[in-house]
Amino acid sequence: xxxxxxxxxxxxxxxxxxxxxxxxxxxxxxxxxxxxxxxxxxxxxxxxxxxxxxxxxxxxxxxxxxxxxxxxxxxxxxxxxxxxxxxxxxxxxxxxxxxxxxxxxxxxxxxxxxxxxxxxxxxxxxxxxxxxxxxxxxxxxxxxxxxxxxxxxxxxxxxxxxxxxxxxxxxxxxxxxxxxxxxxxxxxx
Numbered sequence: 323x324x325x326x327x328x329x330x331x332x333x334x335x336x337x338x339x340x341x342x343x344x345x346x347x348x349x350x351x352x353x354x355x356x357x358x359x360x361x362x363x364x365x366x367x368x369x370x371x372x373x374x375x376x377x378x379x380x381x382x383x384x385x386x387x388x389x390x391x392x393x394x395x396x397x398x399x400x401x402x403x404x405x406x407x408x409x410x411x412x413x414x415x416x417x418x419x420x421x422x423x424x425x426x427x428x429x430x431x432x433x434x435x436x437x438x439x440x441x442x443x444x445x446x447x448x449x450x451x452x453x454x455x456x457x458x459x460x461x462x463x464x465x466x467x468x469x470x471x472x473x474x475x476x477x478x479x480x481x482x483x484x485x486x487x488x489x490x491x492x493x494x495x496x497x498x499x500x501x502x503x504x505x506x507x508x509x510x511x
Contacts, residue, residue, distance in 0.1 A: 333364050388421045394439060395420050400456040416453070420446060 332340075335356055341347040395417050407413050414422075424442045427433055433441050443453050 335360075335364070388425065391421050391424050391439075392417055398439075398455060399453050403454075416451060419451060420453075 335353075338347065338350065338353060342349055342353075399416075402416050406415055420442060423445055424438065427438060427442055427445065446453060
């Protein structure tokens with residue numbers, strides 16, 4: 323048990339010295355050098371503990387400036403229809419191209435910070451990279467003219483249904499006075 327590496331009661335020197343005294347261990351090469359020139363402060367294992375509160379995590383998060391752009395890109399556009407092709411060494415994902423174009427436009431300084439994200443999307447579209455927003459169907463991406471045509475057809479159908487309902491209502495109203503006159507002529511006792 324005295325030679326256990328888990329035991330951290332004494333220094334390496336004191337534990338080695340004790341093991342040599344008991345005859346368990348032969349003298350290592352470094353022992354005489356260490357005994358002749360000991361360090362000013364004996365090295366001991368101490369766990370770092372904060373003075374107050376819980377122990378803090380020693381590893382801090384590593385965030386780069388483009389990470390915010392990447393997060394917004396994936397939130398708005400998603401990961402895209404195609405998987406990453408990692409077999410090619412020079413492969414750049416759509417997100418990476420977006421970030422590079424974003425940084426390029428940002429360095430130019432011509433575009434305001436608020437509009438920079440949208441302008442980057444337009445610049446990539448001009449270069450041939452199509453970005454599709456998340457949650458949008460191809461049906462909803464039809465042109466404005468198709469939407470107007472659908473609206474006009476729907477408007478006509480609604481108009482015809484409304485006219486039919488009004489005609490039925492007039493018929494019912496015309497029949498009610500006739501019924502009341504017929505009841506007056508032949509009262510039922």
